[in-house]
Amino acid sequence: MELELKIKLKDLLSEKKMTQKGLAEITKIRESTISDIIRGNRTVLNFNHISRIASALEIEDIRELMEFIVIEK
Helix, strand or coil, X not given: XXXXXXXXXXXXXXXXXXXXXXXXXXXXXXXXXXXXHHHCCCCCCCHHHHHHHHHHCCCCCHHHCEEEEEECC
């Protein structure tokens, strides 16, 4: 069994009617970094970034932001 981490940031931003730029301004995370997270181009996630994003989006359960997907082989 193989797992893949899915980041649900794009959906959350849409739900909260927030732009990547707006999130960047609130969190003080570069907009390009947020864009990379959304596109799955980041291979390493900074815990501090995750905390700031969760706080800005009022997330209390990390499963709202990310989940494991089982990849069948």
